[in-house]
Amino acid sequence: MKLQGIELRRVAMPLVAPFRTSFGTETSRDVLLVRAVTEAAEGWGECVAMADPRYSSEYTEAAADVLRRHLIPRLAAVPRLDAYAVGPALAAFKGHRMAKAALETAVLDAELRAQDRPLARELGAVHERVPCGVSVGIMSSLGELLDAVGGYLAAGYLRIKLKIEPGWDVAPVRAVRERFGDGVLLQVDANTAYTLADARHLARLDPFGLLLIEQPLDEEDLLGHAELARLITTPVCLDESITSARSAAAAITLGAAAIVNVKPGRVGGYLEARRIHDVCAAHGVPVWCGGMLETGLGRAANVALAALPGFTLPGDTSASERYYRTDLTEPFVLEDGHLAVPTGPGLGVEPLPEVLRAVTTATEWIPL
Numbered sequence: 001m002k003l004q005g006i007e008l009r010r011v012a013m014p015l016v017a018p019f020r021t022s023f024g025t026e027t028s029r030d031v032l033l034v035r036a037v038t039e040a041a042e043g044w045g046e047c048v049a050m051a052d053p054r055y056s057s058e059y060t061e062a063a064a065d066v067l068r069r070h071l072i073p074r075l076a077a078v079p080r081l082d083a084y085a086v087g088p089a090l091a092a093f094k095g096h097r098m099a100k101a102a103l104e105t106a107v108l109d110a111e112l113r114a115q116d117r118p119l120a121r122e123l124g125a126v127h128e129r130v131p132c133g134v135s136v137g138i139m140s141s142l143g144e145l146l147d148a149v150g151g152y153l154a155a156g157y158l159r160i161k162l163k164i165e166p167g168w169d170v171a172p173v174r175a176v177r178e179r180f181g182d183g184v185l186l187q188v189d190a191n192t193a194y195t196l197a198d199a200r201h202l203a204r205l206d207p208f209g210l211l212l213i214e215q216p217l218d219e220e221d222l223l224g225h226a227e228l229a230r231l232i233t234t235p236v237c238l239d240e241s242i243t244s245a246r247s248a249a250a251a252i253t254l255g256a257a258a259i260v261n262v263k264p265g266r267v268g269g270y271l272e273a274r275r276i277h278d279v280c281a282a283h284g285v286p287v288w289c290g291g292m293l294e295t296g297l298g299r300a301a302n303v304a305l306a307a308l309p310g311f312t313l314p315g316d317t318s319a320s321e322r323y324y325r326t327d328l329t330e331p332f333v334l335e336d337g338h339l340a341v342p343t344g345p346g347l348g349v350e351p352l353p354e355v356l357r358a359v360t361t362a363t364e365w366i367p368l
Contacts, residue, residue: 001081001111005367006072006103007035008064011359013295015323020138022165022193023054029293030361032060033351034067036106043109043346046301047102048265048292055191055292056098056240056266063099068366071096071103076368083108087271097243097268104269105301105347113346118304120341120348123274125307129338133159133314134322135189135291138168142175149176158337159185159211159314165193170204177208185314189214192240196224199231211313212237212259225256235259239290243267245275252283259313263290264305265298273305281310291316296329300342300349303332307341328355 013029020026032047049058070093075081078089086104093100112119134157139145149160162172169188176186187210194202194216202216212235217224219240229236237259242248244267251257260280264273280287289306292298299317306315317339320331329349332339342348 001038001040001107001114003075003081003107003368004037004039005365006067006106007037008067008364008366009033009035009360010060010064010362011295011328011356012361013324013328013359015293016321016325018137019293019323021163021189022138022191024052026050026293030060031295032063032102033297034102034106036103036110038110038114040114041110041346043106043111043113044297044351045102045105045109046294046298047098048263048294048298049098058096058098063096063102066093066096067099067103068364071099072366072368075103075107081107083111084271087268098265101265101267101269104271105264108270109346116345118343118348119270119301119346120304120307120343123270123304123308125304125341126309127307127341129335129340130303130306130311130317131158131314131337132317132319132334132339133157133161133185134318135161135316136163138163138165139172142172145172146175146179149180153180153184156334156337157318159187161214161316162186162188164188164190166198169201173205173208173210182209185211187211187214187237189239190216192216192218196221196228199228202228202234203232206233210234214261215239215241222251222254222256225251226254229255229258237261239263240266242276244272245279248276248279249283252280252285257285260285260287261290262287262305263292264301265292270301270305274308277305277308277310286310286312288313289315289317291318293323295324296320296327296332296349297347297351299332300329300347303339303341304348326355328352328359
């Protein structure tokens with residue numbers, strides 16, 4: 001496959017409501033899209049980096065810069081390019097997994113579109129639809145939280161994830177359990193907000209029968225997570241700590257992760273995400289697909305990934321309307337708590353031209 005050029009496109013996507021976590025509040029997304037143009041087809045990738053380096057060290061401007069100056073020029077030197085050659089070609093550049101993931105996904109999408117093959121089939125999907133959970137941000141009051149959770153349950157979501165931080169943890173979990181009962185699949189996500197010294201406090205969540213507690217400690221603290229797992233009965237799930245199949249294997253070996261959240265952007269792309277799935281399956285560790293407030297482009301790819309056999313827990317693959325009044329693609333709609341896996345070639349979806357034009361803030365064409 002011969003690349004003719006790469007387009008970097010910035011789009012502004014307002015959220016339907018502010019989304020607050022332990023590391024900040026999002027009101028809109030400055031999304032970096034990557035479009036790979038070949039002689040046979042074009043493909044899209046979505047970079048999940050945020051505007052500021054708070055969830056990770058990556059951020060949107062840096063992703064655009066490293067793509068422009070280093071990653072895209074390196075692909076121009078690859079004599080026989082396909083999606084599986086992207087990772088090895090970019091390996092000399094340290095980190096920047098979100099930027100690499102967007103570029104690899106765009107190439108993969110173009111390749112699969114040219115061959116009329118869907119991404120789900122390429123990854124090894126076994127399901128035609130996937131169960132969906134929803135992530136609920138930190139609210140200003142318990143009443144506001146209960147109203148939000150009630151709305152999501154009424155909409156059909158099969159699992160509720162509560163964002164937590166010190167001062168907003170036991171009380172909201174208790175309130176949700178008391179209002180909606182023990183039958184609701186419930187988990188919490190700390191986004192690294194605690195330390196091992198908080199183990200006794202986090203153990204207060206044990207009586208509520210949570211599916212898991214996600215990334216309670218710093219992303220580099222695997223040993224701390226392993227110790228915490230021995231001190232609490234709620235299963236520990238890792239998110240930010242998992243950056244590759246190798247790191248997943250290490251976390252499992254140490255006893256730091258009973259469950260793994262797979263976010264393709266965080267690990268360098270969907271091919272590495274599949275490797276993480278395979279490692280976890282070999283160790284009997286369940287996985288689920290996390291979300292990064294993706295548009296319909298990233299959501300389509302996440303749904304395809306979540307259809308693999310090891311994804312046994314509902315993911316953060318929410319419907320389009322959870323985050324955006326108008327999505328970049330035809331909206332993903334929740335049906336009986338599930339989203340349908342796209343069956344068209346590549347990602348199976350494309351940006352709606354009129355919507356794309358309306359939300360675009362900048363474009364840059366890089367010929368190869």
